[in-house]
Amino acid sequence: MTNPKEESSITRKRILFVDDERNVLDGLRNVLRPQRHEWEMVFALGPEQALALIDLIDNQSFDVVVSDMRMPKMEGAALLAEVKRRQPQAVRMILTGQTEQEAVMKSVFVAHMFLTKPCDHTVLKKVVARACNLNIILNSEELRAAAGRVDMLPSVPRTYVALIEALSRPTCSIADLIRIIERDPGLCAKILQLVNSAFFGLPRKIGFLTEAITYIGTQTIKALALALETFSTAKGCSLSPDQLLSLQKHSVFVGQIARQITRQDRIKAEEAFLAGVLHAVGRLIQVPARPASQPSFDHALLGAYLLGLWGLPHPITEAVAYHREPYLLAHTEFELVDVIYVAHHIETERLGGKSPFSLDEKGIDFDYLARLGFSREQFEEFLTMAKEMDTNAF
DSSP states (O other): OOOTTTTOOTTSEEEEEEESOHHHHHHHHHHTGGGGGTEEEEEEESHHHHHHHHHOTTOOOOSEEEEESOOSSSOHHHHHHHHHHHOTTSEEEEEEOTTOHHHHHHHTTTOSEEEESSOOHHHHHHHHHHHHHHHHHHTOHHHHHHHHHSSOOOOOOHHHHHHHHHHTSTTOOHHHHHHHHTTSHHHHHHHHHHHTSTTTOOSSOOOSHHHHHHHHOHHHHHHHHHHHHHHHTOOSOSOOHHHHHHHHHHHHHHHHHHHHHTTTSHHHHHHHHHHHHHTTGGGGSOOOOOOTTSOOOOHHHHHHHHHHHHTOOHHHHHHHHHTTOGGGSOOSSOOHHHHHHHHHHHHHHHTTTOOTTOOSSSSOOHHHHHHTTOOHHHHHHHHHHHHTSOTTOO
């Protein structure tokens, strides 16, 4: 077990790797050796050593915890649940085999990111580095100060929390989910209204929540509940009721466009929908006005900060933080942040470039997207689809 104080530096990020096989840890130590100047890496042989490290009184918090899933005395999901309780600010990642579907379901509510074993060391380095970079931004003094000036940051919506808790239980049924949603008649009606709109293009009218969940899935219902309840309970923001409704409509449109862009992969589509409907959540937070000599505060970062406090998955907070300028995020493939960037621009174009929530910078950068494999023709295709959407869904 590596001494956690060894070569400590306040400028380096602290990463904890956990596995019950010594040769796996030795392999990680060797391939990640070049990162030692950037990361303070600690390697724990099993969950017991990991928890002992976390509990050290004089031990600083870890920025990232990477754990194997299959360990004999305590599975990775249980370990990450403890990490979440003891050091909630840490980004939690889990390594699972491709066939460990049950394991993934166990860890879906405690892990921010999932990595498939065997994991290429270059992929691992990239994912951990990105997690650290986002944490640096979200924990910046400027952002903390801005959040501190807010009278009250919104709390995570109660219906969403209840749905998360219900879905974490192996015995959860559709009836359990319906009972939770029906506690809020307004939310129930809004979900059915949206499900029956052209957003989802279902073959027939849906009159019951049971059918809605069956058709569009529990993850999409959960995303809708989170987004709609967040907007309906927004207090103290500077938006008028009409502006609030407009932002809600805009956000759901962006979510559905993002869902269509990624529709070939259901899991990615559900993630894209959630990121889309939440990408503008920072605008619901009232930040005191700045002097004219200072630039206005970045609502995207404030929104990502809020979602991080709520414990949403790391890819979601990353997409929200960078969706205005995804090229600031080092990557070479078309990723979730790019999906939201494209979807936001498509929604703005759909409205003739007159959306009150359009991006402040120049128009969409097609050269940047082309380097990631997304063409202007694809943009036009999804724009045409967006123009055919039901504009009376609200």
